[in-house]
Amino acid sequence: MAKKSYEEPFELPVKGTKLLLHSCCAPCSGGIMEKLHEEGIEYDVFFYNPNIHPLNEYEIRKQENIRYCDELGIKFIDADYDKDNWFARVKGMEWEPERGARCTACFDMRFERTALYAQENGYKVISSTLGISRWKNMEQINGSGVTAAAKYNDVTYWTYNWRKQGGSSRMYELAKEQEFYKQEYCGCIYSLRDTNRWRVKRGDSKIDLGKEYYGFKNTE
Numbered sequence: 001m002a003k004k005s006y007e008e009p010f011e012l013p014v015k016g017t018k019l020l021l022h023s024c025c026a027p028c029s030g031g032i033m034e035k036l037h038e039e040g041i042e043y044d045v046f047f048y049n050p051n052i053h054p055l056n057e058y059e060i061r062k063q064e065n066i067r068y069c070d071e072l073g074i075k076f077i078d079a080d081y082d083k084d085n086w087f088a089r090v091k092g093m094e095w096e097p098e099r100g101a102r103c104t105a106c107f108d109m110r111f112e113r114t115a116l117y118a119q120e121n122g123y124k125v126i127s128s129t130l131g132i133s134r135w136k137n138m139e140q141i142n143g144s145g146v147t148a149a150a151k152y153n154d155v156t157y158w159t160y161n162w163r164k165q166g167g168s169s170r171m172y173e174l175a176k177e178q179e180f181y182k183q184e185y186c187g188c189i190y191s192l193r194d195t196n197r198w199r200v201k202r203g204d205s206k207i208d209l210g211k212e213y214y215g216f217k218n219t220e
């Protein structure tokens with residue numbers, strides 16, 4: 001497969017269609033949503049993240065994303081929380097490091113569902129907010145996205161580099177402005193386990209789930 005350039009102009013690869021934007025969370029999607037909005041690119045947000053555990057953490061992340069969609073007047077599509085299928089998909093990869101094979105399987109599953117929804121509902125372009133995080137491997141994410149979209153003749157995965165043109169810094173600015181919930185691990189219980197181990201090793205406390213927001217701590 002030819003390597004795609006990340007220096008593409010900011011325009012959908014297929015003109016005259018609506019983008020289906022897979023969103024992982026409010027902080028990662030916020031700046032991207034704002035940019036799409038400002039540039040007049042039509043899109044809906046698709047939330048399919050059965051990788052997020054425990055359930056309370058999933059609900060908080062989802063509600064934060066809904067809150068910002070409501071603010072911008074963007075449609076939020078709430079997909080299944082089929083976590084049993086997610087655990088089946090990553091079975092045997094519990095000890096893989098982040099950015100390893102488990103993450104590829106995780107991205108594949110989420111993008112396959114996104115591409116299927118796009119195909120069934122007339123969206124010709126899909127993309128994901130996952131790539132904006134500097135903790136993620138963009139090549140790995142784009143590889144999963146392109147593979148998922150390739151199953152359908154009329155669905156294309158947009159490999160735009162959201163980190164460029166101030167995208168990374170705007171992500172943090174907006175998270176502070178909006179006081180989004182600040183998740184401190186990627187999402188699955190394995191990333192929670194590994195992040196806590198790393199924190200304890202460097203002398204920090206374990207993650208206090210559901211408490212940290214950009215700008216304040218929920219002490220209730």
Ligand code: SF4
Pocket residue numbers: 051052098099102103104106107186187188190191
């Ligand atoms: S670390 Fe993140 S991307 Fe990797 S499997 Fe867990 S939730 Fe998915």
